[in-house]
């Protein structure tokens with residue numbers, strides 16, 4: 001087993017890198033990849049930079065160049081569901097691209113021919129995630145995540161995404177990582193901790209809670225890694 005651990009921003013992988021005294025840094029395809037052996041299992045850790053294009057490149061590199069066979073994503077998201085509060089964790093059961101739009105040709109939002117609106121997460125990793133959640137005293141929910149190359153700070157736009165995709169949270173990388181993993185047959189698990197409510201206060205809330213929410217997500221992901229390496 002070789003596990004990829006991915007975030008989009010430095011803050012999202014910093015709490016994971018901090019767990020290791022040393023790691024090997026490799027520069028590849030204009031990005032840095034951090035390799036470490038943890039309890040006998042190889043991990044490759046990287047942040048992609050924000051958005052679907054960079055996250056696609058990083059996910060593909062982790063799989064095709066570094067030969068990772070399982071991918072875990074850790075990061076933050078904006079809440080759509082009013083039940084989700086800052087710090088709560090959302091495990092993606094399925095993901096869609098909310099900004100993919102060829103509706104002019106009669107297709108549904110998020111769909112292109114030969115694709116599908118939603119990519120479903122790996123069932124075994126979801127089960128493992130449930131076990132980890134049950135052992136933690138945190139609010140963890142399963143839900144649909146919508147991804148697009150926009151920071152959403154607008155109640156109407158957020159509600160539109162919620163209605164069209166039935167999404168509980170939104171962010172900027174999950175669905176593209178899911179498309180890569182699905183196409184290359186690599187099981188993936190995408191976890192997000194809420195940093196804001198994607199409303200008019202979103203940018204302030206994001207700045208305030210990015211680091212603490214990233215730690216919540218990273219702690220959960222490391223518990224997943226512990227379960228995977230002891231299997």
Ligand code: ADE
Nearest residue numbers: 076077078151152171198
């Ligand atoms: N990630 C965290 N908050 C977000 C938001 N409001 N929009 C897009 N991505 C996010």
